[in-house]
Amino acid sequence: MRKVLAIATNGLVLMGRDRKALIMFLLMPMILIGILGVSLKDMMTQGKIEPFSVIVVNEDQAAQPALPPGAPPEVKVQLPTIHLGQVLIDEVLLSHEVQEIIRLEIASDLTAAKEQVQSGKAVAVIQVPATFSADVINSQPSQIKLYTDPGRPTQADIVRQITGAFTDQVTSGTVSAHLLGESDAQSRIELPVITQNQAGAKTVGGMQYYAAGMAVMFMLMSAITRSKAILQGREDGTLARMAISPTPQWIILTGQTLSSALLIGAQFTILLLGTTFIYGVDWGPWLPVLLIGYSFAIASSGIATGLAAIFRDPKAADGAVGLLGMVFGALSGSMFPLYIFPDSLMMVARLVPNYWALQGFLDQMAGLGLSYAWTPTLILCLTGVVVGAVGSVRLATR
Amino acid sequence: MLAVRNLVKRFDKKEAVRGLSFSVSKGEAFGLLGPNGAGKSTTISMICGLLTPTEGEITVNGVDVARQTMKVKQMMGIVPQDIALYPTLSARENLLFWGQMYGLTGKELNTRVDEALEIVSLTDRQKDRIETYSGGMKRRINIAASLLHRPELLIMDEPTVGIDPQSRNNILETVKRLNGEMGMTVVYTSHYMEEVEYLCERVGIIDHGKLIALGSLSEVRRLAGGGSTIRLRVANPDEALAAAVGALPGIRQAQLQDGAIVALVTEAGDTLAPMLTAVTGTGKKVLGVEIEEPNLESVFLHLTGRALRD
Numbered sequence: 001m002r003k004v005l006a007i008a009t010n011g012l013v014l015m016g017r018d019r020k021a022l023i024m025f026l027l028m029p030m031i032l033i034g035i036l037g038v039s040l041k042d043m044m045t046q047g048k049i050e051p052f053s054v055i056v057v058n059e060d061q062a063a064q065p066a067l068p069p070g071a072p073p074e075v076k077v078q079l080p081t082i083h084l085g086q087v088l089i090d091e092v093l094l095s096h097e098v099q100e101i102i103r104l105e106i107a108s109d110l111t112a113a114k115e116q117v118q119s120g121k122a123v124a125v126i127q128v129p130a131t132f133s134a135d136v137i138n139s140q141p142s143q144i145k146l147y148t149d150p151g152r153p154t155q156a157d158i159v160r161q162i163t164g165a166f167t168d169q170v171t172s173g174t175v176s177a178h179l180l181g182e183s184d185a186q187s188r189i190e191l192p193v194i195t196q197n198q199a200g201a202k203t204v205g206g207m208q209y210y211a212a213g214m215a216v217m218f219m220l221m222s223a224i225t226r227s228k229a230i231l232q233g234r235e236d237g238t239l240a241r242m243a244i245s246p247t248p249q250w251i252i253l254t255g256q257t258l259s260s261a262l263l264i265g266a267q268f269t270i271l272l273l274g275t276t277f278i279y280g281v282d283w284g285p286w287l288p289v290l291l292i293g294y295s296f297a298i299a300s301s302g303i304a305t306g307l308a309a310i311f312r313d314p315k316a317a318d319g320a321v322g323l324l325g326m327v328f329g330a331l332s333g334s335m336f337p338l339y340i341f342p343d344s345l346m347m348v349a350r351l352v353p354n355y356w357a358l359q360g361f362l363d364q365m366a367g368l369g370l371s372y373a374w375t376p377t378l379i380l381c382l383t384g385v386v387v388g389a390v391g392s393v394r395l396a397t398r
Numbered sequence: 399m400l401a402v403r404n405l406v407k408r409f410d411k412k413e414a415v416r417g418l419s420f421s422v423s424k425g426e427a428f429g430l431l432g433p434n435g436a437g438k439s440t441t442i443s444m445i446c447g448l449l450t451p452t453e454g455e456i457t458v459n460g461v462d463v464a465r466q467t468m469k470v471k472q473m474m475g476i477v478p479q480d481i482a483l484y485p486t487l488s489a490r491e492n493l494l495f496w497g498q499m500y501g502l503t504g505k506e507l508n509t510r511v512d513e514a515l516e517i518v519s520l521t522d523r524q525k526d527r528i529e530t531y532s533g534g535m536k537r538r539i540n541i542a543a544s545l546l547h548r549p550e551l552l553i554m555d556e557p558t559v560g561i562d563p564q565s566r567n568n569i570l571e572t573v574k575r576l577n578g579e580m581g582m583t584v585v586y587t588s589h590y591m592e593e594v595e596y597l598c599e600r601v602g603i604i605d606h607g608k609l610i611a612l613g614s615l616s617e618v619r620r621l622a623g624g625g626s627t628i629r630l631r632v633a634n635p636d637e638a639l640a641a642a643v644g645a646l647p648g649i650r651q652a653q654l655q656d657g658a659i660v661a662l663v664t665e666a667g668d669t670l671a672p673m674l675t676a677v678t679g680t681g682k683k684v685l686g687v688e689i690e691e692p693n694l695e696s697v698f699l700h701l702t703g704r705a706l707r708d
Contacts, residue, residue, distance in 0.1 A: 017486040244448055246500065
């Protein structure tokens with residue numbers, strides 16, 4: 001353990017002595033956050049979500065209200081048949097307002113519909129259960145089920161708001177069951193106000209967006225630079241010198257990976273504090289923000305080790321810092337807001353760890369809270385461990 | 399102290415080390431001599447556990463390197479050919495880090511760092527960053543880093559490459575002191591025969607991965623058959639001239655090396671005059687003559703037909 005710490009500390013000291021790197025990874029993002037945050041402020045506040053696909057699997061069977069006790073049998077003929085699943089489709093999901101942001105598809109195969117979500121072709125599947133209308137009429141508990149894409153929480157939340165509002169109103173008696181059979185039902189169902197920038201209660205401003213975006217982009221760049229440092233050690237003989245000392249290889253690799261994680265974690269802390277106190281950026285609640293930030297530091301340290309196993313020499317890693325950093329940054333939304341991305345690009349974006357970090361930060365800025373931090377935290381930690389382990393094995397055998 | 403038996407190392411189809419066997423006794427200074435690419439560094443890498451031998455066995459103090467690598471590493475100090483130091487750290491910071499890699503901590507670590515700095519005479523520059531050091535000073539710290547854990551066996555892989563004569567002498571004196579006064583066993587590889595002759599009692603000459611000579615200095619010198627080396631500096635020498643000189647009676651071998659014709663001769667007194675006549679007969683001007691007594695260079699020339707620096 002002592003040797004792991006010695007290697008990790010040494011890596012930190014070496015990076016601390018590299019003025020060029022310090023300027024690049026601390027000063028540059030601060031400057032860019034300032035410039036982009038101020039200049040793209042308007043674009044952020046007037047942002048619009050591109051229409052996205054939602055699939056409805058309506059299994060609901062039409063139902064007729066039971067006769068009140070003592071009512072003459074001929075009344076039954078006058079009672080309308082109620083089909084709430086169809087009402088949800090016709091009057092809510094196909095309403096003009098909702099159609100502006102949702103491309104609705106109607107399907108009967110639930111499994112196939114879920115696959116569409118898994119493959120990123122649709123944001124959510126709304127499943128209306130077979131007894132939904134009957135349950136509502138008989139005041140039995142019933143629920144519309146949602147299967148959403150965790151990678152697109154903003155859009156998923158919009159779908160959740162719409163279906164939630166519908167269910168609340170039909171089950172709480174705001175809209176009486178018999179009225180739902182009438183043609184003007186839609187006028188009686190109030191749709192939620194659909195927030196277009198985020199699903200949370202707060203609006204994410206330009207400065208906030210780019211604070212998170214640039215922090216994530218430069219943290220990944222630091223990871224690539226760390227891979228260069230690992231390869232540099234291989235080239236200048238310091239890694240070999242460690243290997244000829246009585247230090248097992250796993251200790252060396254653990255020390256180096258820990259060094260990367262500490263370094264990128266420190267970079268995140270400095271950028272977090274810097275943007276908070278210099279630009280007044282509100283990152284949201286500290287605990288989930290730190291969870292996501294340090295998880296991304298773990299992911300980045302794994303990526304650093306993984307990249308060191310891929311690149312042949314420090315020169316190759318040096319060349320990749322700009323290129324990979326920018327491509328990953330652009331793909332994950334660090335440069336252009338995520339909500340302007342078409343669906344196909346969003347699918348690709350989800351493969352990039354930056355995306356999960358950025359999305360996680362944006363959720364916190366939007367006030368969605370700790371529950372929204374777990375998915376990105378888990379994905380980022382897993383990325384770090386898996387990529388780091390594969391890279392370590394490859395480095396050890398190279 | 400060190401025993402190497404039937405060592406073989408293959409990289410794909412290339413055999414870098416081919417059945418090497420030698421041993422080094424406790425307190426001895428052993429020289430491993432050979433041209434660049436002969437297999438010296440590969441052999442050293444296997445001894446220090448950095449490379450796994452394809453075949454063969456290496457033991458240090460009877461401990462098998464392959465089986466108890468960590469134990470063996472603790473007994474050895476390795477001075478790598480590269481200057482394996484962090485340029486942005488000071489000499490002291492570097493040594494403190496490398497000491498920790500050998501398990502040293504606290505007061506003991508600081509004492510050992512002081513001691514190592516004193517051995518290489520760089521105590522007064524310990525706070526300066528390595529990047530500000532001259533090549534020779536870097537090499538000295540490179541050595542100091544391998545002395546921190548007071549190894550029983552010190553393996554030095556071409557520790558004087560690319561430095562000025564003054565620094566080289568300083569390093570040679572340090573090695574001499576480590577071996578002579580401190581009783582450290584030294585394995586010294588070089589392609590500078592004069593260094594090996596100065597430092598070592600026994601020597602092994604390696605070429606194309608094979609040991610072509612092994613023994614005490616005098617034993618190995620005798621392999622050259624008592625011949626001397628004549629180095630004839632000629633204006634615009636060429637291969638044809640070297641071949642013509644090589645064909646003269648009494649000359650065993652001759653070749654062009656660093657702008658001079660280097661000839662291995664049986665008796666310098668008898669051969670010098672015909673050599674000069676042959677050269678001046680071609681119209682070329684003789685710029686200087688050096689006669690060297692039998693040495694490892696002439697042994698290598700005799701055994702391989704090539705100069706050590708080729």
